[in-house]
Amino acid sequence: MTTKHANIRKRPAAEQNRPPVRPSAKAVATRAALIELAAEMFATNGYLQTSIRDIAREASLTTGAIYGHFRNKAELLAEAICSRTETDLESIPETSDHQPQHVDVLKRAAFRFAERRQLRSLILQGAAAAITDNETRDRLRDEQLSHLQDWVDRYEANQEQLGIDPSVDIRDAVLFTWAAEVGLGVLEALGIEPRSKKSWADMAARFGQSLTLPPLD
Numbered sequence: 001m002t003t004k005h006a007n008i009r010k011r012p013a014a015e016q017n018r019p020p021v022r023p024s025a026k027a028v029a030t031r032a033a034l035i036e037l038a039a040e041m042f043a044t045n046g047y048l049q050t051s052i053r054d055i056a057r058e059a060s061l062t063t064g065a066i067y068g069h070f071r072n073k074a075e076l077l078a079e080a081i082c083s084r085t086e087t088d089l090e091s092i093p094e095t096s097d098h099q100p101q102h103v104d105v106l107k108r109a110a111f112r113f114a115e116r117r118q119l120r121s122l123i124l125q126g127a128a129a130a131i132t133d134n135e136t137r138d139r140l141r142d143e144q145l146s147h148l149q150d151w152v153d154r155y156e157a158n159q160e161q162l163g164i165d166p167s168v169d170i171r172d173a174v175l176f177t178w179a180a181e182v183g184l185g186v187l188e189a190l191g192i193e194p195r196s197k198k199s200w201a202d203m204a205a206r207f208g209q210s211l212t213l214p215p216l217d
Contacts, residue, residue, distance in 0.1 A: 027069075030069065031069045032083075033059070034055065034059060034066065034069060034070070034076070035076070035079050035080050035083050036080075036083070037055060037058060037059055038050075038055055038076045038077070038079075038080050039080035039083065039084060039118065039122060040118075041054065041055060041058065042077060042080060042121075042122055042125055043118045043121040043122055043125070046125060047073075047077055047122075047125035047126060047128070047129050048125075048128070048129055050073075051073070052066050052067070052072075052073055052076075055076070072135065073136075074129075074133070074135045074136040074139045074140070075139060077122065077125070077126050077129075077136065077139070077140070078126075078139045078140055078142070078143040080122055081119065081122050081123060081126065081140065081143055081144075082143050082146075082147070084116075084118060084119040084122060085119060085147055088115060088116045088119050089109065089116070101162070102155070102162050102164065102208055102211075102212075103205055103208035103209055103212065104205075105208075106177070106204040106205060106207065106208040107201045107202075107204050107205040107208070108201070109204070110197075110200050110201040110203070110204030110205075111197045111198070111200070111201035112197075113181075113184065113194065113197065113200055114197070116181070117185075117188065119185075120181065120182065120184060120185025120188060121185060121188075121189075123140075123144075123182055123185060124182075124185045124186060124189060126140045127140070127182075148171075148174055148175065148178060151174050152170050152171050152174050155170045155173075155174065156170050162212075163212050163213050164211050164212060164213070165211060165212065165213050168211050173211060176207075177204075177207070180204075
């Protein structure tokens with residue numbers, strides 16, 4: 001009796017147990033440089049207007065070399081957004097014995113909003129492409145959900161120590177904060193920006209304070 005899987009060749013046991021090959025330092029450096037270059041080109045020229053061939057030409061590589069590091073342009077965009085997110089955004093603070101820090105973190109991050117202009121531009125470019133490109137949509141959705149869930153998990157783990165009201169839905173609070181960040185990118189594309197760093201930071205601090213339990217009398 002045959003099955004539809006009958007022609008699938010099993011890998012030898014020795015091959016199955018073989019540890020994954022680690023990329024060389026040169027390969028890691030090349031990949032990082034390509035992500036950085038793609039981020040610049042996508043943000044400046046537009047995601048849809050930038051091809052893998054364009055990136056390869058700018059990097060003095062072949063398109064085959066690019067595909068040796070990334071499956072497609074959607075993966076390259078997602079990696080660029082992930083890299084920018086990790087670089088540009090401050091980590092959620094660990095708990096401490098001192099005053100809860102989440103309000104200060106939000107305020108400092110908001111004050112530095114101008115430093116994340118390229119990140120917002122990349123997300124905006126990706127969102128526009130995702131409307132008609134399912135692969136881009138799925139890849140960026142996974143990337144965004146990964147970061148959002150990490151922030152949610154860390155806030156939920158420290159909710160009591162940070163003095164955040166237990167009735168607050170942490171996931172919605174994180175989504176609200178991130179929606180303000182991404183939405184700012186839409187407004188920036190139209191030439192609309194906050195009046196000042198201070199006023200934008202003050203608004204973020206007010207939101208953070210609204211999540212905090214009132215002090216005990």
